[in-house]
Amino acid sequence: MYDIIGDIHGYAYELLRLLNHLGYVYEKKEKDNYTFSHPEGRQVIFVGDYIDRGPQNVQVYKLVRNMVHYGNAIALMGNHEFNFVCYHERDTKNGGYLRRHHLKNYKQIEETLLDINRNKQKDLLGEMLEWFKGLPLWFENDDFRVVHASWDEGIIEGLNKSWQGNRIPKDAWSECVVDYNSKKKGAFYEAVEVILKGREIEIPGDKKLSDADGNLRKNFRVKWWEEVKGMPLSKAAVKPLVVPEDPIIENTDFKPYGQDQKPVFVGHYWLEIKNEKEKSPRLRTSNVACLDYSVAKRGILVAYRYSGEQQLQNEGFEFVLCPEWP
Ligand SMILES: [Mn+2]
Numbered sequence: 088m089y090d091i092i093g094d095i096h097g098y099a100y101e102l103l104r105l106l107n108h109l110g111y112v113y114e115k116k117e118k119d120n121y122t123f124s125h126p127e128g129r130q131v132i133f134v135g136d137y138i139d140r141g142p143q144n145v146q147v148y149k150l151v152r153n154m155v156h157y158g159n160a161i162a163l164m165g166n167h168e169f170n171f172v173c174y175h176e177r178d179t180k181n182g183g184y185l186r187r188h189h190l191k192n193y194k195q196i197e198e199t200l201l202d203i204n205r206n207k208q209k210d211l212l213g214e215m216l217e218w219f220k221g222l223p224l225w226f227e228n229d230d231f232r233v234v235h236a237s238w239d240e241g242i243i244e245g246l247n248k249s250w251q252g253n254r255i256p257k258d259a260w261s262e263c264v265v266d267y268n269s270k271k272k273g274a275f276y277e278a279v280e281v282i283l284k285g286r287e288i289e290i291p292g293d294k295k296l297s298d299a300d301g302n303l304r305k306n307f308r309v310k311w312w313e314e315v316k317g318m319p320l321s322k323a324a325v326k327p328l329v330v331p332e333d334p335i336i337e338n339t340d341f342k343p344y345g346q347d348q349k350p351v352f353v354g355h356y357w358l359e360i361k362n363e364k365e366k367s368p369r370l371r372t373s374n375v376a377c378l379d380y381s382v383a384k385r386g387i388l389v390a391y392r393y394s395g396e397q398q399l400q401n402e403g404f405e406f407v408l409c410p411e412w413p
């Protein structure tokens with residue numbers, strides 16, 4: 088059985104507390120290695136976003152990597168691992184980097200880079216990049232599915248066919264981004280955007296909205312598990328949204344995730360407990376659970392303890408409250 092854990096973003100202390108709460112115990116291995124294992128053989132599935140923002144990015148990377156190495160966890164790729172690789176990887180076609188080196192992109196990974204430099208381990212950066220590149224982008228078994236931001240059956244089937252599996256092939260990275268000279272979108276660009284960054288809809292008119300980092304955006308993240316056509320924008324957004332005038336969504340270009348589909352777990356959306364009616368995590372819908380409750384913004388790190396149920400329950404969420412912030 089599995090425990091699915093949300094976005095960690097460099098908060099190793101919170102991760103240790105959550106693993107402890109879930110009953111995972113420290114296990115020493117050969118040399119200086121270690122893992123965390125569960126006495127009943129449970130495994131963790133991490134939804135991705137291990138790095139950036141928090142104080143202990145390298146520690147989180149090592150802990151997650153070790154748990155995967157010793158068979159105690161499966162770790163998926165988040166958009167932050169994807170971006171981190173693209174920031175460092177050269178485009179074989181134009182010789183530039185896959186992700187532009189401008190200030191906004193640098194700032195996103197700054198904490199992780201500082202942490203790597205402080206660590207002094209020889210070629211730690213190279214080692215992390217290699218590990219990130221090999222991460223799978225989704226998980227599926229007979230009972231449920233996990234992906235970082237959104238599940239789209241057609242997209243995932245298509246990628247699975249092209250890639251012969253759930254990892255980005257070595258020679259396909261430049262097809263996952265927009266070539267910034269020609270502005271041409273790579274063959275896998277849209278697909279990777281949807282599954283790692285979520286469905287987005289353009290805001291009607293000339294309005295822009297501020298995102299989690301204070302950047303103004305023309306797009307907002309939409310509830311991909313609902314038919315949002317005909318809904319006011321404030322209701323269609325994943326997070327409660329305050330907009331002066333509330334335009335109606337006139338068109339969408341996707342099919343909502345079916346209620347008859349397998350349960351799916353995601354992270355990514357920076358949900359906040361204070362906006363929730365229940366004061367604790369709750370399901371988005373009967374078969375969609377989001378596990379990202381903004382640990383990097385004084386929120387909580389959240390898990391779902393899955394025990395084979397076909398119907399997800401709000402009681403399945405597990406978390407440890409942070410000690411009082413100063
Ligand atoms: Mn994310």
